[in-house]
Amino acid sequence: MSFAKILSVNLKHNFRVHFILAVLIAVLTPVVFSISSLDTRAAAQPIEMLLPFIGTVLLTPIFLPEQNQEIRDVIRSKKTDYLIVCLIRIIYSVAAVIFITGIFVLFMKYNECEVTYRHFVGSFASSLFLGTIGFSVAGLSNSVSAGYMATIVYYSANIGLKDKLGIFYLFSMCGGGEFSDKYLLILLSVIIISIVFFLLKKLDK
């Protein structure tokens, strides 16, 4: 099956609901947080505390369509490597995270918030890392519920432990932490996703 065909079939059948939920999170964010005329630190609050859930809803369900063992057996009998299909899903899901985050930050800019590329990168890094947690747990445990649950536990740990989490603290921009940590979060996400793929390949899942 060609790349384009895999992409179109997955976008049509496995992406729509999750994308709608991600957009819903972005739409709900201005309802719960003010996003008008905010200074740099105040502007970090909505994009670090609520928007990163788009990473959860877009990346955690990567393995959802084949969660059923029988379906996975059918998929494994196909010529196209199952993990290639998952990789394509990751690529378009990450692209969706970038797209929604970008639009949201531009919308904040339009509302006279003091936002810069750092807000965009910071929000994307938090979304990606939160999503990576869900993706990894869901992939290795073959349970998407466990993946969602792990992201909530990790998010709660951020509320409770705050900057004790070091570079893993998702809300560092709200607290005026080091911005370079965000680049580390992106790098760590890429490494973790690669390790999960490697393990799945080894385990022949």
Add this chain to the structure above:
Amino acid sequence: MLFFKECKKILFSLTFLIYIVAVVGFYMTQFSHDAEEEISQPRQGLEDYGTIAKEVPEILMPGAANGLVSEYLNGYYVAYPIGFYKEVKLSEKKTAKMAEIITEITGISKEELDGFSDFDESGMTMMPDGNGGYIPVPKEPTLPEINIPDTMTYERFRELMRKADKIIGGGSQYSDNNIVDNFSRVPKTYEDALAEYNDIFEKDKVTGAYARLFCDYMGIIVSILPVFAAAALTNADRKSRMEQLIYARKISSVKLVLTRFSALVITLAVPVILLAFIASFRVAKLYPENSTDFFAIPQMSVGWLVPNIMFSAALGMAFTEISSQLIAVFVQGVLWFGSIMSDTELTGDIGRSTLVCRHNSLYDRNAFMENFNEFLFNRIFYTVLALVITAFTIWIYSEKRKGGLNVIRKNIIGKSKT
């Protein structure tokens, strides 16, 4: 026996394992940390013991009037309509209404307010520290002279503040819930601090104070995680394609759903209650010379946390049954997030519908007790709501067995994928 089978299913699931890790993790990193050292008695002669909110009209009225005039001149009003920070900008019509309120309170007309050009916001300013350096000190705002007329009664003033809050859209500093806390704070004396300290030992028997803190921390986790276990359990039949087989069994829908619900609530509550006993041991060991109420933490956990477990489990079962796990998690997630983010006051501020009740302090017993009736109502409300949702799940399940709701689910809600 079905109940034990369901318990076994939950106990050996990955969601339960994550639940245990999260609950124990929260206990170790949050509660344990606060129970490391004894509470120290306040020392006499300190300059500052903090402040407490006390409704004193002579303090509240000028404070609130200053605040309102300051926000009017600023052009926006700070509010937490659903718990989150918002800067509310009023339309011309509403600004005129607000000016009318200010005129009645202060005698300053709209023209005078709009023409006032010396306005300077409050904030911080640098002042000489006497040693050649500078220190930041709070700065009073520069406002027009405010004279509240003698004819203004406290009742009328509060009525006008409610009107102002309504114009802003609710959740402002002038609302009934916030006005005393924001504008009527008095310095805490040594006697106040000592009385608060003594309350912990005399009225709370030590463990009562720790019970509130334990439930505060655990409440964050147990208000959301049971939905995952409930959704996974409810979805298990569908995932293993046993749905139709179970539909055909003799067992009644009432018995099946209630058994699953009680298995969920008991298996998820037991680890928390066990931790509550461990917490009691820890606190009793920390205060060997005081008589502590050993059962205060477990008892409080049952009353405070079990309603949360019941509600989250019931909602998870219901939404998974009518749609999918994803929707169940999303709905509970929205309610949970809304609640934890809207708790602006972390001690004693428990409303009738607050999902995640907070009291993040060993102190402030009075604030909690003032709201105790609200707290009781709240917990009973969530317990009853959980039972109503479970009754709804029974109805849905029995309709699905008859075949009626499957068609609706497929056509309207869409095929469940989880």
